[in-house]
Amino acid sequence: MKSAVFTIPIKKWQKSAKRGVGNIRVAILKSRLMPKKIKMQRINWHKIALKKHLKDVFSSGITYAILALVFLLWRFALGYQFEWQSIEPFQQPSIFIRVFYSAFTFLTLGYLLYIAYFYKVLHDILVKSMGLWSLYNGIKAIVWAFLMFVSYQYIVPWLFSVLNAGVSILFNIANLVLYALPPVGISLVLSVIYFLLKNENRKTS
Structure with missing residues (x-):
């Protein structure tokens, strides 16, 4: 076997x-x-939050700018005279987007208070000297709410107004070139539209 x-x-x-x-x-x-x-x-939560919401703002702003340039060509084709136009493609985020304003405040006004040792002095007085943790946290919350209000009411609107003013100037320069030198202006506007569309498609893909 x-x-x-x-x-x-x-x-x-x-x-x-x-x-x-x-x-x-x-x-x-x-x-x-x-x-x-x-x-x-x-x-890096503040950087992530700002990047996310600013990306949405600029995405909608680019769409607005493309439509404005198309409308500009349409007005020129219909024979309208040159007019200085004010556009506002970028809109301030809503107050209900709390994380955006919290992150913005953290990087601006909140950081200024931090480097000025405001919170450290407040902590030394209320916590180290008196042991009043609840009062310390309450004052911090009130200060933070006030800083967010200032950011929403004054700082962020000012930044967006400056940004939109700059975009309006560039838009009207293209508008002026379009009427002064039509071949160059049409090529310029179409090139900008193509660039914006290509950039937008790259972000969405």
């Missing part, structure tokens, strides 16, 4: 074992890096 002999492919088993160990090491490394990633996101 013949005995059966079973062979084990040792090399393949060693390769699979090494591959398994490598996968385990990668998983452990990812698990170690994950808290750091979350921590960095928490540290």
Whole structure:
């Protein structure tokens, strides 16, 4: 009677074992890096929030600018005379987008108070000297709400008005070139429209 002999492919088993160990090491490394990633996101929350909402603002503003340029060509084709026009493609975010104004305040007025040691002095007086944590937190909340109100009511509108004024100047320069040198103006406007459309499609893709 013949005995059966079973062979084990040792090399393949060693390769699979090494591959398994490598996968385990990668998983452990990812698990170690994950808290750091979350921590960095928490540290940079203001930058992430501003980038997200400003991206939406500029996306809608680009669409507005494209339509304004198309309307400009349409007016020129119909024979309208040159007129200085004021456009406002970029609109201030709504007050209900609290995270935007909180992030904006954190990077502007809040940072100014921080480098002026306002919170440190307040903490030393109320907490270290008197132990009044609740009063300290209450004053901080009131100050923060006031800073956000100032940002919404004055600073952000001023920044958007300056931005829209600059865009209006560029728009009217193109308008003037269109009427003064029609071939150059038409080429310029069409080139700007193409550039804006291409840039917008690149962002959405």
